[in-house]
Amino acid sequence: MSETGPFRLPRGGRLIDRAYQLPFRFDGRQLRGLQGDTIASALLASGQLMMGRSFKYHRPRGPIASGAEEPNAILGLGQSGRFEPNQRATTTPLVGGMVTNSQNCWPSLNVDVGAVNNLLYRFLPAGFYYKTFIHPRPAWKHLFEPIIRRSAGLGKAPTEADPDTYEQAYDHADLVVVGGGVAGLSAALEAGREGKSVIVLEQTPVFGGRAAVDHADGQARIDALLADLRALPNVTMRRSTMATGLYDHGYLLAREAIADHDPNAGLPRQRLWRIRAGHVVVATGALERPLSFAGNDVPGVMLASAVRDFIVDYGVAPGRSILVVTNNDDAYRTALAALDAGLTVPAVIDARPSATGALPEAVRARGVRVLTGSAIAGVRGGHAVEDVKICSHAGSGDVQEIIPADCVAMSGGWSPVVHLWSHCGGKLNWHDDRAMFAPDLARPPTGHDGRAMATPVGAAAGDLLVGAADEQPLLPVWVMPVNATRKMKFKMWLDFQNDVKVSDVELAAQEGYHSVEHTKRYTTLGMATDQGKVSNINGLAILSKALNQPIPQTGTTTFRPPYTPLTLGTIAAEARGELFQPLRKTPMHNWAEARGAHWEPVGHWRRAYCYLQGAETPHDAVAREIRAVRASVGTLDASTLGKIIVKGPDAGKFLDMMYTGMMSTLPVGKCRYGLICNENGFLNDDGVAARLSEDTWLVHTTTGGADRMHAHMEDWLQCEWWDWKVYTANVTEQWAQVAVVGPKARVLLERLGGMDLSAEALPFMQWAEGEIAGIPARVFRISFSGELSFEVAVPANRGLELWEKLHEAGKDLNVTPYGTEAMHVMRAEKGFIMIGDETDGTVIPQDLGMSWAISKKKTDYIGKRAQERSFMASPDRWKLVGLESVDGRMLPDGVYAVAEGTNANGQRNVQGRVTSTYVSPTLNKPIAMGLVKHGPDRMGEVLEFPVAGAETYKARIVDPVFYDKEGSRANG
Amino acid sequence: MLTLTCPCCGISAEETELAPGGEAHLKRFGPGSSDDEFESYLFARKNPKGVHFERWRHAYGCGKWFLAARDTVTLEVFGTYKAQTPYPTPEIVAAIQAKRPDWKPDWHQPSVNTTTTPAESLTE
Numbered sequence A: 001m002s003e004t005g006p007f008r009l010p011r012g013g014r015l016i017d018r019a020y021q022l023p024f025r026f027d028g029r030q031l032r033g034l035q036g037d038t039i040a041s042a043l044l045a046s047g048q049l050m051m052g053r054s055f056k057y058h059r060p061r062g063p064i065a066s067g068a069e070e071p072n073a074i075l076g077l078g079q080s081g082r083f084e085p086n087q088r089a090t091t092t093p094l095v096g097g098m099v100t101n102s103q104n105c106w107p108s109l110n111v112d113v114g115a116v117n118n119l120l121y122r123f124l125p126a127g128f129y130y131k132t133f134i135h136p137r138p139a140w141k142h143l144f145e146p147i148i149r150r151s152a153g154l155g156k157a158p159t160e161a162d163p164d165t166y167e168q169a170y171d172h173a174d175l176v177v178v179g180g181g182v183a184g185l186s187a188a189l190e191a192g193r194e195g196k197s198v199i200v201l202e203q204t205p206v207f208g209g210r211a212a213v214d215h216a217d218g219q220a221r222i223d224a225l226l227a228d229l230r231a232l233p234n235v236t237m238r239r240s241t242m243a244t245g246l247y248d249h250g251y252l253l254a255r256e257a258i259a260d261h262d263p264n265a266g267l268p269r270q271r272l273w274r275i276r277a278g279h280v281v282v283a284t285g286a287l288e289r290p291l292s293f294a295g296n297d298v299p300g301v302m303l304a305s306a307v308r309d310f311i312v313d314y315g316v317a318p319g320r321s322i323l324v325v326t327n328n329d330d331a332y333r334t335a336l337a338a339l340d341a342g343l344t345v346p347a348v349i350d351a352r353p354s355a356t357g358a359l360p361e362a363v364r365a366r367g368v369r370v371l372t373g374s375a376i377a378g379v380r381g382g383h384a385v386e387d388v389k390i391c392s393h394a395g396s397g398d399v400q401e402i403i404p405a406d407c408v409a410m411s412g413g414w415s416p417v418v419h420l421w422s423h424c425g426g427k428l429n430w431h432d433d434r435a436m437f438a439p440d441l442a443r444p445p446t447g448h449d450g451r452a453m454a455t456p457v458g459a460a461a462g463d464l465l466v467g468a469a470d471e472q473p474l475l476p477v478w479v480m481p482v483n484a485t486r487k488m489k490f491k492m493w494l495d496f497q498n499d500v501k502v503s504d505v506e507l508a509a510q511e512g513y514h515s516v517e518h519t520k521r522y523t524t525l526g527m528a529t530d531q532g533k534v535s536n537i538n539g540l541a542i543l544s545k546a547l548n549q550p551i552p553q554t555g556t557t558t559f560r561p562p563y564t565p566l567t568l569g570t571i572a573a574e575a576r577g578e579l580f581q582p583l584r585k586t587p588m589h590n591w592a593e594a595r596g597a598h599w600e601p602v603g604h605w606r607r608a609y610c611y612l613q614g615a616e617t618p619h620d621a622v623a624r625e626i627r628a629v630r631a632s633v634g635t636l637d638a639s640t641l642g643k644i645i646v647k648g649p650d651a652g653k654f655l656d657m658m659y660t661g662m663m664s665t666l667p668v669g670k671c672r673y674g675l676i677c678n679e680n681g682f683l684n685d686d687g688v689a690a691r692l693s694e695d696t697w698l699v700h701t702t703t704g705g706a707d708r709m710h711a712h713m714e715d716w717l718q719c720e721w722w723d724w725k726v727y728t729a730n731v732t733e734q735w736a737q738v739a740v741v742g743p744k745a746r747v748l749l750e751r752l753g754g755m756d757l758s759a760e761a762l763p764f765m766q767w768a769e770g771e772i773a774g775i776p777a778r779v780f781r782i783s784f785s786g787e788l789s790f791e792v793a794v795p796a797n798r799g800l801e802l803w804e805k806l807h808e809a810g811k812d813l814n815v816t817p818y819g820t821e822a823m824h825v826m827r828a829e830k831g832f833i834m835i836g837d838e839t840d841g842t843v844i845p846q847d848l849g850m851s852w853a854i855s856k857k858k859t860d861y862i863g864k865r866a867q868e869r870s871f872m873a874s875p876d877r878w879k880l881v882g883l884e885s886v887d888g889r890m891l892p893d894g895v896y897a898v899a900e901g902t903n904a905n906g907q908r909n910v911q912g913r914v915t916s917t918y919v920s921p922t923l924n925k926p927i928a929m930g931l932v933k934h935g936p937d938r939m940g941e942v943l944e945f946p947v948a949g950a951e952t953y954k955a956r957i958v959d960p961v962f963y964d965k966e967g968s969r970a971n972g
Numbered sequence B: 001m002l003t004l005t006c007p008c009c010g011i012s013a014e015e016t017e018l019a020p021g022g023e024a025h026l027k028r029f030g031p032g033s034s035d036d037e038f039e040s041y042l043f044a045r046k047n048p049k050g051v052h053f054e055r056w057r058h059a060y061g062c063g064k065w066f067l068a069a070r071d072t073v074t075l076e077v078f079g080t081y082k083a084q085t086p087y088p089t090p091e092i093v094a095a096i097q098a099k100r101p102d103w104k105p106d107w108h109q110p111s112v113n114t115t116t117t118p119a120e121s122l123t124e
């Protein structure tokens, strides 16, 4: 017995280094593996065959594969922030100190309460969920749900942030070869010698694929190819790199493991490659299929290729006595590998009537019984195989012999890995004689030039007999034995993780599921974490047989990327935390940060919601700011407002199309408020435009609308009115803008000096250019608060200077910086609408009582035709009103006003909703705005707003202008 | 993840640099048009399985809109061309027909002399 466990063979193991032992834990037990082991090989070596339980019946599960297709040996790896559920033990290299845990079992792997589901299997057939969701209801609630809830979900998501780092990288190559086996390496060498730039991606840590395990001269061939490739500087080789998907125009995603599960490496854990390939060679090999015989899910029943991989690659015996069951010659290699390792092969069960190829003869020559025309009738064993019942393959399962064994190596033939070929449209043909789907070279995935962008080679192309031309054909075997009883089919697993059996697929067919896509969803076949790699072809064949139609007529399910799961970490990579999105900061950002700014995100900007003083709450701060502005003077950082220059001989004509109102007639020096709609008639943005000169306008947009509105203008200019002479520039970041607001606004600005800002020199809705405190400035007399207000725009690099000077000069005026919430409340007090509050993409200006902002003279503007549609002109549209709480409670935002009667769903009819709601510090009461059916005609009426868990709110319909109705304050 | 060559700046651009703009060569119907005309302009799209003319903007590049003729099934790109044309250019039509001999234009292009741009038909 080796130090790394009773099943470690004394010799062999081409991938392991016996000099380096690695300690690790499994379910709390301390174990040892070797450098080069996977977790699965290390566990098998230590005698831990059972590695998990199945999803639905909680059946004991051991590994059946040795690669990425493994559906059973799915573990939770790592701890706390590094914990990862559902990791395949067969592909995860063992790292010293690893902590691994089995999943889907409670209280423990060996004693599992959920296994009661197993006893209920007759009641949990295909479509169980669909059926019980419908009826009988009480059975669902009291019987099934409590069981299923506790056992639902494979693995558990980590609850802490991932401390590892991930990165992304880009690359280009004339040719990308996916798969570093002999076929892939040969293709790479050929292209490399032609001078092409080549990238080779191999999913495992070693190049060579199956050659070294399957062929005597395999390793020598690999070594020769690698030596030749290393001499070519134009060939890049990447190991541990999984190509997960091939997309349009040769775009390939691949995940490279750099320091997987090795937190001490000081490297990014994984790297996501985004590769643009001129052409892709798909050299992804093939996957072996299980055989459907009763008991094929007992731990110890494995794919024949996996059995010899464990023996040859890792020096691990999957069992001492290995029974081989097959429908082809290839599995005989497993018998030979087992014999070479000193293990017993009690027999080879071959479904074919005869087996006379070189491999079967070689096995016979070693004294092993070969039982042709035979099949497995059943496997006895709970947590491990004990013995195997043998029968005639042609019969219905009459037992002829019982053979003791602790491992069954099964092979149902091989399926080419056609995923990458199929991801982007490559089509497949079914080959009846070889029982496989293989790429149809006449229907490849095409690139930008309409030509094939991928070429399959080797096993992936269906060339399964590489280097073994003397292998005899397989016999397609979908159920073993041919006339297996119904009872046997209840124990024939197709999808080992999701517990989908031959009987389930047959039932689905019987119940009318004739489409493979529907059957898949009904039975959950192929929906496990291996995404059908193990089960799809077998399931498809069973379905075809049940429907009595050929396999190609039943079709195959769609192959979608990724081939194996990608970690969310690689997809996010550096885009986490502060780097998630670039943050836009105004010139006054740091000043605000230092003075208690309570930030809110607006687009990519951060704007101060309010400025917190001492221990005050945001609510208190907002009220203080509003009172200060209305009583004296405040400043708002308005730099984020969009500023777009529209210039040219046709600029006025163009703006008349953009706005609902008339902008071309605006005199130079004046400002005008305008609305922008989309072609569907709905409100898109609003803001004040100023005419800077005869041919130049400055258009203000909302903070979030700047880029969108600029793009909107460019779209119409470039694609519709391309002969109009108009130039636009988004100058939002060139200017810092400060709104100086309140009855003392003029006093404060005059202290800084430089411009005549008197009512005579600068009336409301005009602008002037000059200097304020020596800083070049444009001053706009516009107001969003109803107060006397000057918006001062200065070059961005002078913004902070202006801001600080205002605060220095206005100390005795209690000049107060205020944030976006104070701005919002003050505009609501004045009944001004806010894009995004009063509008939601279904609201037209007419709904908001803003017909005054729509020109009657213009023959056209964007949205005009749409607003002429009958339902836009309907008097029944909900319209803007003010809402005054009847009982002094603030209305919740977004709540609906109910009307008489109910709709078809039995819900109360509605007649309006709240769009903005605040407590007004100025009026000392709650105020709200809303859209109400026939609202403006129903002043004084009281509406009811029922809210779950609270007394129904009531509000009276009032004028939306709550404060300073005559508008005298803006004139200062 | 398509790559399209921007005819304005000549760059072969990744789809991440581009913003899609839907079907190209829509004729705008404004005030005075019938409900059917307006509905067709605003909502009805060809959505063909095969040759399609599309609007794309080189959003993270030169900022210009351009048009692409593409096969929506094979993803083959027949060519890209300037947005400032009311119909696919003769060069693009020829490039498509070289690859799809059975394909025929489904529009009736007025002779050059009578073509009016929407701009000219606007009353000021």
Ligand SMILES: [Zn+2]
Residues within 6 Å of the ligand: B006, B007, B008, B009, B010, B011, B058, B061, B062, B063, B064
């Ligand atoms: Zn460009």
